[in-house]
Amino acid sequence: xxxxxxxxxxxxxxxxxxxTCAVDGVDxxxxxxxxxxxxGANGAGKSTLVKILCGAIAADDGQIAxxxxxxxxxxxxxxxxxxxxxxxxQVAIIPCLDGAENIMLGREPRRFGLIDQAAxxxxxxxxxxxxxxxIDLARECGTLSLGETKILDILKAVAHDPAVLILDxxxxxxxxxxxxxxxxxxxxxxxxxxxxxxxSHHLNExxxxxxxVAVLKDGRKVFDGSVAAATPADVVRLxxxxxxxxxxxxxxxxxxxxxxxxxxxxxxxxxxxxxxxDIRRGEIVGIAGVLGAGQTELLERLAxxxxxxxxxxxxxxxxxxxxxxxxxxxxxxxxxxxxxRIRKALFPGLDVQENxxxxxxxxxxxxxxxxxxxxxxxxxDVIARLGIKCHGPRQDVMTLSGGNQxxxxxGRWLLRMARDLQAPPPLLLLDNPTEGVDxxxxxxxxxxxHDFARKGAAVLVASAEFAExxxxxDRVHCIAHHQLGxxxxxxxxxxxxxxxxxx
Amino acid sequence: MSTSDTEVPQALAxxxxxxxxxxxxxxGTVLAAVAIFIAFxxxxxxxxxxxxxxxxxxxxxxxxxxxxxxxxxxxxxxFDLSVGEVAGLSGVLAAGMMVWAKxxxxxxxxxxxxxxxxxxxxxxxxxxxxxxxxxxxxxxxGPIALGANYAYDGGDSIYATFPESFYYIATxxxxxxxxxxxxxxxxxVAVFYVLLxxxxxxxxxxxxGANIQAARLSGIAVDRCRVLALALSAxxxxxxxxxxxxxxxxxxxxxxxxxxxxxxTAVFLGMTAFKPGRATVQGTLVGVVIIGMLDNGLNLLGAPxxxxxxxxxxxMIAAVSLAxxxxxxxxx
Numbered sequence: 001x002x003x004x005x006x007x008x009x010x011x012x013x014x015x016x017x018x019x020t021c022a023v024d025g026v027d028x029x030x031x032x033x034x035x036x037x038x039x040g041a042n043g044a045g046k047s048t049l050v051k052i053l054c055g056a057i058a059a060d061d062g063q064i065a066x067x068x069x070x071x072x073x074x075x076x077x078x079x080x081x082x083x084x085x086x087x088x089x090q091v092a093i094i095p096c097l098d099g100a101e102n103i104m105l106g107r108e109p110r111r112f113g114l115i116d117q118a119a120x121x122x123x124x125x126x127x128x129x130x131x132x133x134x135i136d137l138a139r140e141c142g143t144l145s146l147g148e149t150k151i152l153d154i155l156k157a158v159a160h161d162p163a164v165l166i167l168d169x170x171x172x173x174x175x176x177x178x179x180x181x182x183x184x185x186x187x188x189x190x191x192x193x194x195x196x197x198x199x200s201h202h203l204n205e206x207x208x209x210x211x212x213v214a215v216l217k218d219g220r221k222v223f224d225g226s227v228a229a230a231t232p233a234d235v236v237r238l239x240x241x242x243x244x245x246x247x248x249x250x251x252x253x254x255x256x257x258x259x260x261x262x263x264x265x266x267x268x269x270x271x272x273x274x275x276x277x278d279i280r281r282g283e284i285v286g287i288a289g290v291l292g293a294g295q296t297e298l299l300e301r302l303a304x305x306x307x308x309x310x311x312x313x314x315x316x317x318x319x320x321x322x323x324x325x326x327x328x329x330x331x332x333x334x335x336x337x338x339x340x341r342i343r344k345a346l347f348p349g350l351d352v353q354e355n356x357x358x359x360x361x362x363x364x365x366x367x368x369x370x371x372x373x374x375x376x377x378x379x380x381d382v383i384a385r386l387g388i389k390c391h392g393p394r395q396d397v398m399t400l401s402g403g404n405q406x407x408x409x410x411g412r413w414l415l416r417m418a419r420d421l422q423a424p425p426p427l428l429l430l431d432n433p434t435e436g437v438d439x440x441x442x443x444x445x446x447x448x449x450h451d452f453a454r455k456g457a458a459v460l461v462a463s464a465e466f467a468e469x470x471x472x473x474d475r476v477h478c479i480a481h482h483q484l485g486x487x488x489x490x491x492x493x494x495x496x497x498x499x500x501x502x503x
Numbered sequence: 504m505s506t507s508d509t510e511v512p513q514a515l516a517x518x519x520x521x522x523x524x525x526x527x528x529x530x531g532t533v534l535a536a537v538a539i540f541i542a543f544x545x546x547x548x549x550x551x552x553x554x555x556x557x558x559x560x561x562x563x564x565x566x567x568x569x570x571x572x573x574x575x576x577x578x579x580x581x582f583d584l585s586v587g588e589v590a591g592l593s594g595v596l597a598a599g600m601m602v603w604a605k606x607x608x609x610x611x612x613x614x615x616x617x618x619x620x621x622x623x624x625x626x627x628x629x630x631x632x633x634x635x636x637x638x639x640x641x642x643x644x645g646p647i648a649l650g651a652n653y654a655y656d657g658g659d660s661i662y663a664t665f666p667e668s669f670y671y672i673a674t675x676x677x678x679x680x681x682x683x684x685x686x687x688x689x690x691x692v693a694v695f696y697v698l699l700x701x702x703x704x705x706x707x708x709x710x711x712g713a714n715i716q717a718a719r720l721s722g723i724a725v726d727r728c729r730v731l732a733l734a735l736s737a738x739x740x741x742x743x744x745x746x747x748x749x750x751x752x753x754x755x756x757x758x759x760x761x762x763x764x765x766x767x768t769a770v771f772l773g774m775t776a777f778k779p780g781r782a783t784v785q786g787t788l789v790g791v792v793i794i795g796m797l798d799n800g801l802n803l804l805g806a807p808x809x810x811x812x813x814x815x816x817x818x819m820i821a822a823v824s825l826a827x828x829x830x831x832x833x834x835x
């Protein structure tokens with residue numbers, strides 16, 4: 001028994017992207033009938049490792065073996081044929097097909113060249129019965145709950161009869177009850193001898209349901225052992241693995257004494273409940289939550305995007321309700337730097353100057369006409385002040401580096417504040433402000449945010465990187481169980497603590 | 504360029520390489536237009552004559568007006584597939600109003616333009632309020648406009664003599680030399696150029712076309728931009744239709760139809776020039792000139808009539824595939 005090779009074994013796997021080593025010599029063994037959790041902070045190399053294991057990208061170095069046999073993948077199809085199936089975080093279920101059709105998608109049994117509906121249903125049902133799934137496979141998938149869809153998506157992966165099943169954050173969008181049901185299903189798969197690699201941010205799940213846990217940090221495996229041999233606190237320490245750098249915000253005493261820039265009571269945005277949220281001028285308040293916890297919707301709603309929301313009481317400068325439109329929010333000085341700059345903040349194909357001016361068209365125009373001189377001057381000022389590296393204001397914004405693109409996303413509001421003399425003191429809403437930005441640019445953006453606050457801006461920042469919140473904020477709220485917790489001063493808080501709170 | 508370049512030499516060298524590639528991306532289409540010009544000049548000695556060049560400009564004036572309007576729609580991120588039928592409808596309306604209703608020329612021009620613009624507003628309503636993709640909404644509006652056209656004239660052409668002043672649109676000469684249709688076309692091009700490049704609403708339209716979500720989050724009234732862009736597109740088409748009627752001397756219900764493919768081709772060709780990936784009025788102008796030269800040159804060379812159709816299709820495919828391969832345009 002102990003002589004049997006692991007179902008999946010990776011040795012010294014390495015992968016670099018340009019200068020950064022995303023996965024740096026990782027060994028991983030996965031045995032039949034076990035669930036191995038793979039955890040790590042954002043950017044630790046989890047997704048790169050998963051992509052290598054499932055054949056989506058090629059490793060620079062190292063080898064992968066299945067049942068002791070060395071394999072080489074050129075494409076996802078190779079990995080699938082070798083017995084590695086993946087259920088990605090985004091479900092690949094087609095809503096207008098029913099469960100059976102989805103499970104057998106692309107491998108429909110055929111008779112005389114046409115799909116054999118009876119055989120298709122028989123096969124799908126047999127698979128569902130074997131692993132104890134009681135979902136009605138004749139129902140159109142669009143009518144199923146999120147949890148049921150997720151189970152079908154995993155079943156679809158299982159239909160390939162894999163040796164190894166990789167689950168990328170399967171519970172990310174599920175409610176607690178749905179997660180429980182998913183784990184019952186996973187236990188059944190495990191009992192049938194499947195080797196499961198489970199990627200999750202939720203440590204309590206990991207410790208409740210997995211057999212072993214492997215911790216990645218900066219591309220290296222820093223721990224691999226039974227869940228009985230560690231505690232969630234140990235794992236968090238390993239994930240963070242360093243003393244928090246001393247970028248911490250110096251509270252100069254003034255923060256928190258300013259006027260209220262925003263006050264929310266008894267509010268709800270989508271699924272997120274917000275009992276109380278207050279931000280004063282000169283203060284930086286953070287929201288800690290795993291991705292998709294509802295922080296993006298909250299920030300967007302405050303910025304005037306019409307997400308469904310309600311509030312018992314709202315106080316914004318000059319407004320006693322949530323803004324009806326983005327234009328109204330901007331008029332009262334509420335500016336959003338959105339989370340996905342390519343999708344939501346930048347104008348591909350337009351140049352740096354046009355991008356910078358995009359938030360201030362009214363300010364930069366007179367009698368319906370743009371003022372080319374004013375626009376160019378304002379853009380030059382912002383480029384110089386933020387140190388945006390570009391050949392000139394006329395360079396296409398998409399050819400800039402990620403950090404410089406992010407500075408442009410900030411710069412749009414900076415330009416408006418600098419040029420609009422009637423502008424009210426700003427409330428800045430920052431959603432993952434350093435997403436995909438290198439370390440150097442990160443420090444510059446932190447300095448920029450601190451500078452905003454020093455000059456009297458109120459700042460609300462949501463981030464999935466908790467070290468960032470600790471470096472930036474005076475106080476921080478945690479999102480847990482679809483609720484925004486009470487604010488706590490950052491002094492004395494640690495990244496570990498925050499991770500445990502939101503897990 | 505700017506004299507305040509303070510970058511290190513290496514960066515300058517990199518920038519130089521990028522600049523050469525950039526130049527080709529921006530001016531390749533213009534170079535192609537020049538190449539076509541030279542090729543036809545060599546192939547036919549009649550091509551470069553002043554009379555023929557003037558002729559080309561007159562021939563493309565209608566297309567220039569229609570395409571300029573369509574450019575605004577495409578810049579806002581929307582298609583307008585109703586331009587051909589709107590041009591046809593407005594041309595027939597103008598003829599009918601002069602011949603049947605005996606309306607004064609000015610009114611017979613203004614009313615069809617207003618009517619065409621109204622169709623554009625309806626397109627805008629369908630796209631922004633009913634959330635029908637513009638590709639579908641304007642595709643459906645085409646036959647509706649054509650049906651209205653047939654209903655008005657019974658499906659027949661309107662043959663009659665128009666008031667003398669109406670022909671001035673097609674055959675008049677400003678200061679006795681410059682053909683009026685060219686003047687009209689240049690004025691329309693200039694107005695749309697200024698609109699897109701110099702006005703606040705124009706910038707908002709371009710931003711909406713570049714990234715509607717980012718535009719919305721910037722406080723830009725994106726729906727207003729899209730409605731206006733579609734209205735301007737129909738406005739251009741209606742103007743073009745009237746110029747066409749003046750040139751043909753009759754109101755022909757089907758006269759506008761070919762302008763859909765031609766104007767789309769011109770806009771797509773234009774998207775490969777100057778500011779790659781963007782619909783610009785100056786780019787579209789280059790596209791229109793290329794189409795005009797191809798038509799005229801092939802005619803002069805005595806090419807069979809069907810070759811013009813083949814060439815149109817091939818040019819359209821070449822322009823779009825170039826732009827898509829270079830990642831400058833993305834569809835859906």
